[in-house]
Amino acid sequence: MSQFLLVLVSGVASGAVYGLMGLGLVIIYRATDVVNFAMASLATLGLYVAVSLHDRGVATVLGILAAVAITVAAGLLVRETVIRPLGQGQLFSALVVTMGVSLVLESLAGSIWGDQPKAFPNLVDGTVRWSGAAVPVQSLVTIAVAAVAMGLVGYLFARTTLGSAMRAVAESADTARIVGLGAQRIARLSWALGLGLAALAACLYAPRSGLVPTALVAPLFRAFAGIFLGGLTSMYGAVIGGLTIGVLDNLAANYVSASFRDTFVFSFTVLVLLIRPQGMFGTRTFQRV
Amino acid sequence: MFRTTKRFRRTLGTLAVVAAVSLTANACADQDSSGSAGSATEIHIGAWLPLTGATASYGVPEKAGADAYFKMINESGGINGRKVKWTVKDNAADPQQTVQIARELVGQDKVVAIVNANGTSQAEAAFPFVLTQSKVPVLNEVGGSESWYDPPRAGLFGTQTLYEDQAAAVAAWAVQDGAKKILVVHSDPAAFVNVAEQVGPVAKKVDPSVEVDRLPVKYQTTDYTPVISKVKAAKTQAVILILTSPEAAAFLKEAKLQGLDLPTYAYAPVAAESTVSLAKDAAEGLKAVQLVKAPSDPDPAVAEFRTAMAKYEPGQDAGFLALWGWSNAKVFAQIAKTIKGDVTSQAISAAYAKASSVDPGVSPVMKFSASDHLGTRSVQRVEVKNGVWTSVGDFYTPPARG
Numbered sequence: 001m002s003q004f005l006l007v008l009v010s011g012v013a014s015g016a017v018y019g020l021m022g023l024g025l026v027i028i029y030r031a032t033d034v035v036n037f038a039m040a041s042l043a044t045l046g047l048y049v050a051v052s053l054h055d056r057g058v059a060t061v062l063g064i065l066a067a068v069a070i071t072v073a074a075g076l077l078v079r080e081t082v083i084r085p086l087g088q089g090q091l092f093s094a095l096v097v098t099m100g101v102s103l104v105l106e107s108l109a110g111s112i113w114g115d116q117p118k119a120f121p122n123l124v125d126g127t128v129r130w131s132g133a134a135v136p137v138q139s140l141v142t143i144a145v146a147a148v149a150m151g152l153v154g155y156l157f158a159r160t161t162l163g164s165a166m167r168a169v170a171e172s173a174d175t176a177r178i179v180g181l182g183a184q185r186i187a188r189l190s191w192a193l194g195l196g197l198a199a200l201a202a203c204l205y206a207p208r209s210g211l212v213p214t215a216l217v218a219p220l221f222r223a224f225a226g227i228f229l230g231g232l233t234s235m236y237g238a239v240i241g242g243l244t245i246g247v248l249d250n251l252a253a254n255y256v257s258a259s260f261r262d263t264f265v266f267s268f269t270v271l272v273l274l275i276r277p278q279g280m281f282g283t284r285t286f287q288r289v
Numbered sequence: 290m291f292r293t294t295k296r297f298r299r300t301l302g303t304l305a306v307v308a309a310v311s312l313t314a315n316a317c318a319d320q321d322s323s324g325s326a327g328s329a330t331e332i333h334i335g336a337w338l339p340l341t342g343a344t345a346s347y348g349v350p351e352k353a354g355a356d357a358y359f360k361m362i363n364e365s366g367g368i369n370g371r372k373v374k375w376t377v378k379d380n381a382a383d384p385q386q387t388v389q390i391a392r393e394l395v396g397q398d399k400v401v402a403i404v405n406a407n408g409t410s411q412a413e414a415a416f417p418f419v420l421t422q423s424k425v426p427v428l429n430e431v432g433g434s435e436s437w438y439d440p441p442r443a444g445l446f447g448t449q450t451l452y453e454d455q456a457a458a459v460a461a462w463a464v465q466d467g468a469k470k471i472l473v474v475h476s477d478p479a480a481f482v483n484v485a486e487q488v489g490p491v492a493k494k495v496d497p498s499v500e501v502d503r504l505p506v507k508y509q510t511t512d513y514t515p516v517i518s519k520v521k522a523a524k525t526q527a528v529i530l531i532l533t534s535p536e537a538a539a540f541l542k543e544a545k546l547q548g549l550d551l552p553t554y555a556y557a558p559v560a561a562e563s564t565v566s567l568a569k570d571a572a573e574g575l576k577a578v579q580l581v582k583a584p585s586d587p588d589p590a591v592a593e594f595r596t597a598m599a600k601y602e603p604g605q606d607a608g609f610l611a612l613w614g615w616s617n618a619k620v621f622a623q624i625a626k627t628i629k630g631d632v633t634s635q636a637i638s639a640a641y642a643k644a645s646s647v648d649p650g651v652s653p654v655m656k657f658s659a660s661d662h663l664g665t666r667s668v669q670r671v672e673v674k675n676g677v678w679t680s681v682g683d684f685y686t687p688p689a690r691g
Contacts, residue, residue, distance in 0.1 A: 003518040006547065010514035107341060115346035116606075117535050117563045127546060136546050208542075209511040210535050210567045214343060218509060254515035259477040259505035261515075 002133035007254045008247065013139035013204075014222075015246020016146035020201035021223035022230070022238035023153060024194035030170035030233060031190030033091055034083055038098040040216035041105035042078065042195060043202035046071035047211055048113045050203065051120055060121045064203045071199035072192045074105075079191050084184075088173060109213040120206035142204040149200055150239055153193070157235065166190055222249070222265075229269045231282020240280065245269075332367075332625060332632045333374045335394035336406040337387045337415070340379035346563070346610075348407050351431060352377055353598070353605035354614030355405045358622070360601040368625050371632060375618075376400060382407075384414035391415035395423045401634045405617040407431040420444050426638045429617035438663040444634075446641045446662045448620050448655055449613075450580055452480075455556040456487040458578045458668045458687035459529050463554050464495040468527035470502075472520060474540065475531035477505040484556065485531045487690055494688050510536060513543035521549055530555040537575075538567035545571035552576070560671050560678060562608045573676070578668035581612045581652045583680040590650025609678070616652040620664070623647050653684040 021039070028036045046067030053063040078101055086093050123141050127134040157163035169176045169186040177183050201223075202216055209215050223238075226245045230237025245265055252264035278284040336355075339348035359373045367373060376398050380387040387408070394400045395418070403419060406412060409432035419425050426444035433447050450458075463471055471492060475485035482505065489501040502523060506516055517540070520528060528551050530537045537559040544551075553575050555564075560577035568575075582591050584607050594615050598607035605611060624644045628636045647655040647664070655664030670681040 003521070007515050007518060010512055014512050110341060110345060115343075115349065117346070117538075117567055119567050119569065134547060205511075208539065210538060210563075212346070212535070218511065250512060250515050253507070253510075253512075254518055257505070258510070258516050258519060259507055261507050261510075 002131055003254070005131050006133045006135060007250045009135050009139050009143075011247035011250030012243060013142040013246070014219075014249065015226075015243035016143050017201045017205045017219055017242075018223045018226045018245050019239040019242030020146050020149060020197050020204075021219060022227040022242045023150065023235055024197035024201070025223060026194075026227055026232065026235050026238040027153075027166075027190050027197070028194035030235075031166060032079075032083070032094075032187045033089055034079075034094040034098065035091070036098050036194070037095065037220075038078060038101040038105065039075075039195065039198045040202075040220035041102040041109070041213075042075045043067075043071050043198045044109055044211075044213060044216050045074055045105060046199045047120060047202050047206050047215070048109055048118075051118055051211060052113070054121055060123060063121075064123075064200070067203055068196050068199040071202075072195045075191055075195035076188060079188070106213040113213075115212060117210040117212050120203075120209075120211050122207045123204075138207060145200065145204060149197060153197070153235070156193075162189070222246070225266060225269050227279075229272055229279055231279030233283055234279070234281035237279055237281030328371070329631075330371060331374050332371045333376065333398065333400050334402045334404045334621070335376040335378070335398060335400035336404055337380040337390045337394075337411060338377050338407050339382035340377070342381035342383075344382045344408075347431070348379075348382075350605060350608060350610035351405065351407055351614040353602040354594070354611030354616075355618035356614075357594075357597040357601040357611070358615045358618035361597045362622055368622055368632075369628070373622070375404065380408070380411055382411060384408075384411045387411040387415050388418060391419050395419060395425050400425065401632060402621075402637050403427045403430075404621045405429050405431070405614055409433055416442075416445075425634050426641070428637070428641065429620055431613060431617070433663075438661070441660060441662040444638050446638075446657060446664070448580075448617055448652070448664045450557075450653075450665055450668050451663070452484045452556060453487045453690060454666045454687055455578050455668055456484045456529075456531065457491040457690050458670075458685060459554040459556055459576075460488040460492040460501075461495050461687050462576065462578070462670060462685075463527045463529060463552065464492050464499055466527070466552060468552065469496075469498060470500045470524070470526045471529060472523050472525035472527075473501065473503045473529045473531060474516065474520065475503060475505055476508040476533065476536060478508050481508075481531050485529075488529055488531075491688055491690060506532070506536070508536075509533075511539050513539045514547075516540065517543045517547045517549055520544070520551075521547070525551065527552045527554065529553075530559055532559060534559055534561045534563045535567060538564050538572070541568040541571040541575065557668070560609065562606065562678070565673055565676060565678065570676070572673045575673045576681070577671055577678075578685075579609060579671050579678075580668065581609065581616050582669050583671050583678045584608050584612050585677050586680045588650065588680075594651060612651055616649045619649040619651070620647055620655055623649065 028034055049070045050063035050067035053066055082097050083094055122138045124137045126137050165181050166186055169183050173183045205219050222245050226242030227238045230241025248265045249261050253261040256264050338352050339345050359375050363372045378390040380390050412430050419427055428446050429448045435451055437445055473485045473488045475481045485503055492499045492501050537555055555577040557579050560579045565572045582588055594612055595607050624640050625632055628640050641657050642659045644657045653665040653667035657664050667684040667686045669684055671678045672681050
């Protein structure tokens, strides 16, 4: 039982990270039609800045705030310089551009900070005893921080004027412009929010993985699986999809095979998509020919 | 008039094609030489190394270590009065790029040997051109497999104890420490599986009553919670890690969190500074094997390395990987020193085949012969003590496998 609890908590913590990243991806995708493959590399830049500050004696929390700020700033710079000039609706061009940006940023990070793995500090050290299991406090903090961030995003979109405007732009940028909403401003805000969430997720993930220029490729991959499982257009779907991936991944590793954990998780995802191509919470769209 | 011009053009075109083909053939024939000639003032050698990309963390320090050695001996007059010129090109760990680099090094730079390059598949991609066609030796490559040396191939000589022998060495160590039940935790790609499979037979050779199980783990796993649960359930007495350094660090951290306190052993890729920096105090007591002595070792040969690194490569860590590069450069220099006359590709290959005892000090004594192109099967046992990798005893040769 204690082992099950440990595996479950760890899975929820990993899933919370994938969910946050997925949420960021969905927010950006819905607002600007861009599947942002550069998100992980941008967040990695933020992580390196946080580690550099930590090495100079800056508190971890301030380092995390700096990571979020750097990621958002770098992301907006990328959007304004290489994504926005492509124009609206250039899904595949934007996809390729973000992939290219991702590779460039990985090389840049390697050149500046080196390729040797670096340790990223925990927000909180230690464990708590729970039903005989020593549960890492970092895992509980990860779950709590992710839950608060997701709650705030939910509040923003459901209860605020800004959130309503972002949803309107997501539904139809042209219509939103006609009724006087600044689509570009909303798009920038969406990128900032999405990247901020990704940076936060990265800071929660990095203490476990260590930091190399490609450290966030694996969670980004799982976040994508989560959003396809949950539904590419659904924010709830991204969160629940990510959590499902994290928990299933750990349960599969413990009860099926530590080697076939990905196989199990992605087989499940494929199965769900075969039955429900739009994902668990996505909406099916039809195009008139 | 029109027909004549057309025929003239066709003839001209045919001639151009014939000329191009002959030029290409000549160029190829030029490259199909028997290695490059030596110079009276310089020994020009080359290497491909991953200086960017995913494995740059290996290539950069490896280059720094060898650079430090070559700078040191050049400052003291070189090898028999010849300065060493070591041309390194970045292959980003890409086999296709390696082939292009090999053509540049051999065809344009006219290097007499490839020394201290990095990568198994990368080197294999370049072998047909470098070894077979150009007859330029490939020496002291970091990487390699059993098939490289059995049977021996002309011009291919190695200094790195095979991963399989490293696994054999840790297996013997765990059994000698009294473990009767051993669990090998390994990544699941075939390269790791093959190494992990060597543990069982050698452990049983040392003590037939030993039980060995394997636990494959998905490559690049970061969440080791379920894995540690499985290790606990296995009720083992010792764990052997055949993982990458970050994976091993993740294993150790999770083991500490879950209160798993077992003697843990690992092969050389885990015995890296990054394992200690990532796992911190969870790495304390980790035992592993290495190709070289610990960089902190008080041995004079290692002290010389530290001094040279501080002098010639001040921005680089004087760690294990730099020491690999240093050791490979030193082995090459010691063997090249035995050459009387021109240092050509053929002369270097012949000198290696006759190098029956080369002692670089920082790594095991290398013994080459015409029938044995792999210099050593020995390893250095190391252990993390007070957060630092520390040598344990002298070099150790594991029991024969198979």
